[in-house]
Amino acid sequence: MMLAAQSIAGFLEGLVGDTFSGWGIQHVLAAAIHAVLLVHAFALSPFLFIWLERKVSGRIQDRLGPTRVGGLFGWLQSLADGIKLVQKEDLCPPAADAMLFKSAPYFVCIASFAAFVVLPFSSGWVAVTADCGLFIILAVLSLEVFGIIMAGYSSGSKWSLFGGMREAAQMVSYEIPLAICALVPIVAAGSLNLGEIGGMQRGGIQNWFIFHDPFTFVAFFVYFVVATASCKRAPFDLAEAESELVGGFHTEYSGIRWSFFFMGEYASMFAVCGIAGILFLGGWNTGLGPIDELLYAARNNSVDSPIGSYLANVIGAFVFVLKGSAGVFVQIWLRWTLPRLRIDQVMTTCLKYLIPISCFLFLGATIWPLLLATATQRSSWTPEPLGARFAAEVQEAETTEAFERQALNDGEEIQ
Amino acid sequence: MIAGLQAYLLVGAVLFVCGVICMATKRNGIGVLMGVELVLNGANVNFIAFSKYTALGLDAQIFALFVIVLAAAEAAVALAIALNFYNNHLTIDVDKANRLKG
Amino acid sequence: MxxxxxxxxxxxxxxxxxxxxxxxxxxxxxxxxxxxxxxxxxxxxxxxxxxxxxxxxxxxxxxxxxxxxxxxxxxxxxxxxxxxxxxxxxxxxxxxxxxxxxxxxxxxxxxxxxxQGVEWPAPPTGDSAVTAGSPEGNTLRPLGLALLGARPDLDLHDGDTLSTGYLLPFEIVSVHLLVVLIGAAYLARAKRKSAAPAEGLES
Missing domain, CATH: 1.20.120.1200 (NADH-ubiquinone/plastoquinone oxidoreductase chain 6, subunit NuoJ)
Known part of the structure; x- marks a missing residue:
């Protein structure tokens, strides 16, 4: 694993000097700076999206939504809510298992925060560059369920327990199509590294993986439906179904612990939409060929003009956040438009429709390049054939190794 | 050097021993299952340590992967058995499972 | 690191x-x-x-x-x-x-x-098998290839034609998982024979 903060670390190395460099203090500092930046990204997204949710729901219901706190658009409403929630009494019902009850919200929060660690905001703007970034992010997001189940079970209330059970059943099922749909563009990309996947879609909207082949096009919509369900958003919010289960898993929670659940929920909404943005919608690329090339050139020119490279990354991050937020907006829109499904309908949708569809898409995506190659008599249609690419890597490694050995032998002979 | 092979093996040993005690002392069937998970996990920690610090390399990681997958399979079957046992006896106490013909 | x-x-x-x-x-x-x-x-x-x-x-x-x-x-x-x-x-x-x-x-x-009693061999200096091509834990590609039967991370000697990959175990595990899926579903299927239904969740 590599801290992508090499630049920050390098900068600090110059600052701290040689005194502490043996201790690796600059790496620790760089890690701390990254952590602080990430916490901001994590904390600000719920702040923004809760306000957005209120505004959008207001508009959909022909209301204005919040207008008072923070000017005409009420954009400080989330802050006001937060202050109110902090002040509320932190209740723990006597029937609850206190230790589990109190730690469950943190579990949810930690899981969805950890997803941001491998989510790239722009080319190279990622806390941890991992070769299997997509796999890690899906793994971490799947932990969130455990907090919900804990909350449901430990509350000592039947409504909470029902919510927790529903969440467990729903999530264990929906993780399967989620992972398979995420694999469909991976077949086209040949990498699980989110940074690499984003970089591949440079140079115009036709390079976005959603337009790569018919299967990825359908997979995007299936992924979005499944991702909505995996964030337990309406119409799949059976875990909290307030019309039948009072509040579902969070019935007994109040104050700041209650708000932790929602911070986790909104943050993971952004995380799954961000994944959709990177996998299907070009990541931080604008989709306009010439502009993309211009930004790419500026980004890679960090030696001559560091500020230009930085600005290009800022624009990339802005585009990425815009795409992620658009996804969240659609999820909010769906929530206030569609009625809630029944639990058996939710399970049927997943097990009888979404899983077969996603399996079919995955199969199709693997066969598609072969079919296309046969039909058009070209050797391969993938931009960079996987086998060839890996063979090249291996050969490169071997030649450098052989070269080094040769050099070593030469050196020994000379001595 | 603290975080060497020895340290990883110690962690693996603690997990293993905790798992064995858990399997031996818990009377709840699902608790016994959790003990099995701990034991397998202790083995995995050792595999990963060997992968990093010895010449075993990638093979150890593949073994660990197989252990994880087989543990999942084992948990699914054992849980099905536990559910069946509960349906028949209305308890999950493994000490009550003392008849062959249930 | x-x-x-x-x-x-x-x-x-x-x-x-x-x-x-x-x-x-x-x-x-x-x-x-x-x-x-x-x-x-x-x-x-x-x-x-x-x-x-x-x-x-x-x-x-x-x-x-x-x-x-x-x-x-x-x-x-x-x-x-x-x-x-x-x-x-x-x-x-x-x-x-x-x-x-x-x-x-x-x-x-x-x-x-x-x-404490075991004398472990000294860790390989420089390039161990895993870290040869990818020094920072990027074992994804070598792992996938090994599961498909190819081992680019090993130095095979010239006369060594035996595959050192894990294709067969991988297939066996896949079939095993399928069997487990069916078996677990069969075992856990609803067949309440006992008179009193489980009321644990309600009380």
Whole structure:
């Protein structure tokens, strides 16, 4: 694993000097700076999206939504809510298992925060560059369920327990199509590294993986439906179904612990939409060929003009956040438009429709390049054939190794 | 050097021993299952340590992967058995499972 | 981890190793099964962090998604389905607990002393098999190729035609998982023969 903060670390190395460099203090500092930046990204997204949710729901219901706190658009409403929630009494019902009850919200929060660690905001703007970034992010997001189940079970209330059970059943099922749909563009990309996947879609909207082949096009919509369900958003919010289960898993929670659940929920909404943005919608690329090339050139020119490279990354991050937020907006829109499904309908949708569809898409995506190659008599249609690419890597490694050995032998002979 | 092979093996040993005690002392069937998970996990920690610090390399990681997958399979079957046992006896106490013909 | 990163690496190792061991002990000590599951999640999650620290990214992520995200949720689900009363406690008798604890300590001592007694071979300097092509835990591609039967990370000698990959075990595990899927579904199918239905979830 590599801290992508090499630049920050390098900068600090110059600052701290040689005194502490043996201790690796600059790496620790760089890690701390990254952590602080990430916490901001994590904390600000719920702040923004809760306000957005209120505004959008207001508009959909022909209301204005919040207008008072923070000017005409009420954009400080989330802050006001937060202050109110902090002040509320932190209740723990006597029937609850206190230790589990109190730690469950943190579990949810930690899981969805950890997803941001491998989510790239722009080319190279990622806390941890991992070769299997997509796999890690899906793994971490799947932990969130455990907090919900804990909350449901430990509350000592039947409504909470029902919510927790529903969440467990729903999530264990929906993780399967989620992972398979995420694999469909991976077949086209040949990498699980989110940074690499984003970089591949440079140079115009036709390079976005959603337009790569018919299967990825359908997979995007299936992924979005499944991702909505995996964030337990309406119409799949059976875990909290307030019309039948009072509040579902969070019935007994109040104050700041209650708000932790929602911070986790909104943050993971952004995380799954961000994944959709990177996998299907070009990541931080604008989709306009010439502009993309211009930004790419500026980004890679960090030696001559560091500020230009930085600005290009800022624009990339802005585009990425815009795409992620658009996804969240659609999820909010769906929530206030569609009625809630029944639990058996939710399970049927997943097990009888979404899983077969996603399996079919995955199969199709693997066969598609072969079919296309046969039909058009070209050797391969993938931009960079996987086998060839890996063979090249291996050969490169071997030649450098052989070269080094040769050099070593030469050196020994000379001595 | 603290975080060497020895340290990883110690962690693996603690997990293993905790798992064995858990399997031996818990009377709840699902608790016994959790003990099995701990034991397998202790083995995995050792595999990963060997992968990093010895010449075993990638093979150890593949073994660990197989252990994880087989543990999942084992948990699914054992849980099905536990559910069946509960349906028949209305308890999950493994000490009550003392008849062959249930 | 390069050398200048040693401090952070060791600190993280210490934190996660401690979390792993303490929550493993907590699993043994706790009485209610859901608390056991909770501590088990923390223990297994910290183990995944240890895997990340040991440059095994893929195994760490697999540990998280399969063990913590899948198996343990299944276990908790099982706990909920088999609870005959809320916060069910099935206590062992004190004598058994003491004997178990003593035997455990003895066992721990035996394992530790044998650990200290073994002279481990010195770690390979420079390029071990895993870190040859990818020094930073990017084992994804070599792992995938090994599961398909190709081993670019090994130096095969010239006359060595034997495949050192894991294609056959991989296939066997796949079929095994399918069998388990069907078998578990068959075993756990609803066939309530007992007169009194399970009312544990209601009470």
């Amino acid at each position: 390069n050398d200048s990163n040693l401090l952070g690496g060791q600190l993280l190792f210490a934190i996660f190793a401690l979390a792993t061991c303490l929550s493993a002990v907590a699993v043994v000590v706790s009485q209610t099964v859901v608390r056991m599951a909770f501590w088990l999640v923390i223990s297994l999650g910290s183990t995944a962090a240890l895997f990340f620290l040991a440059d095994a990214d893929f195994i760490g992520a697999a540990q998280l998604i399969i063990y913590v995200g899948g198996t343990l949720i299944l276990l908790v689900f099982g706990v909920m389905l088999t609870a005959s009363s809320p916060y069910l406690k099935i206590k062992s008798s004190p004598g058994e607990t003491i004997i178990g604890g003593l035997l455990g300590l003895l066992f721990m001592f035996a394992v530790f002393s044998s650990l």
